[in-house]
Amino acid sequence: MSSLRISFLATRPRFLVITLLGCFIGFLTAYNTNKQPWPINALAVIGVLLAHASANVLNDYFDYLNGSDLANVERIAPFTGGSRYIQNNIMKPSQVYGLGYALLAVVVLLGICLSYLSTWKLIPIGIAGMLIAWAYSAPPFQLMSRGIFGELAIGAAWSMVVIGFALLQTDFIVYQSIPLGAAYGFIVANILFLNQVPDITADQGANKITLAVRSEPNHLWKWYAIFLISAYACQLAAVLYGQTPCLTLVTILVLPLFIYCAMRLRKTPIDTAELTVIVPCNILGAHLYALLMCAGLFFGQ
Known part of the structure; x- marks a missing residue:
């Protein structure tokens, strides 16, 4: 296997789709006022995906340092426990470290270029997103190890994907993108939580x-439900008090799948066999939620 292909796979590309869908939600939120040509939007997509890829790689490196991935014998591959490229001797720790920061450097350059070509208002969002990508795994912050702060960081990061893409189209903050971004952030945070x-x-x-470590086993489903309810509450607020099309509530169609996950998590919270079903079901639900949101935004305008 070529080193380029190894580096690509080390970024866990299959998990970047959830970020791509966030870009689409932001784009469609401001679809009617789009001012940017496709090359600018494509450049933005590449930058956001590389930021997520960098976060994935850095997470693998710092989980190698703390020993959690090596000790993880109950992982549900490929969804939890990292890529294991270091543990399986596919890449050296120094290579993973270098790749993570190289990707982050490319993101900085792309961000500067994108801001110059479009709007400098993207800079605060870009800086915040990059800081989260780094601080989630790296010391001294290591937000992944600080209870609910890990979920809040992930939720904020994916909220900013939606808000930033809407801003890119209009050159100003699209207010409806804030509750929609928050809703999507909660959905993605629930992926992180359940995968823990x-x-x-x-x-x-x-x-x-x-957060999963801090929680009692019989309370895990409650956290899952809290994130889920928060997501739909934010989306409902966007419809009731904003200019978000009512058709976006088509995301309710995927709610039974989320409820199914919550019920199974409540019944057997830390049973590996059950989690082998629940974890991929939740990830599927998150992707379906995003696709339905995109459809509602596109056809509702």
């Missing part, structure tokens, strides 16, 4: 105190 559950034992041993 199979890793609880390994994370505890590595002193990686995630």
Whole structure:
């Protein structure tokens, strides 16, 4: 396998789709007032995807340092426990470290270029997004190890994807993109939260105190429900008090899948066999939610 292909796969590309869908939501939020040509939008998409890729790689490196991935024997591949490229001797730790920061450097250059070609108002959002990508895994912050702050960071990051893409189209903050971005952020944060559950034992041993580690097993489903309710509440607020099309509420169609995940998590919260079903179902639900949101925005305007 070529080194380029190895580096590409080390970014866990299949998980970048959720970010791409966030870009589409932001774009469609301001679809009727789009001022930017396709090359500018394409450049923005590349930058956002590379930022996510960098975060994935850095997370693998710092989980190698704390030992959580190596100790994780209950992972649900490929959804939890990292890429294991270091643990399986596919890449050296120094290579993973270098790749993560190289991607981050490229993101900086693309961000400067994009801001110059479009609007400098993107800079605060870009800086905040990059800081989260780094601070989520890297010391001294290591937000992934600080309970709910990890979920809040992820939620904020994906909210900014939606808000930033809407801003790119219009050159100003699109107010309806804020609750829609928050809704999407909660949905993505729920992916992170549920993916932490199979890793609880390994994370505890590595002193990686995630929200799942902090929670009692019988309370896990409650956190899942809180993030889910928050997402739909934000979306409903966007429809009732903003200019978001009512058709975006088509996302309710995927709600039964989320409820199914919550009910199974409540019944058997830390059963690996059950989680093997729940985790991919939740990820599928998040992608369907985003697709339905895009459809509602496109056909509702």
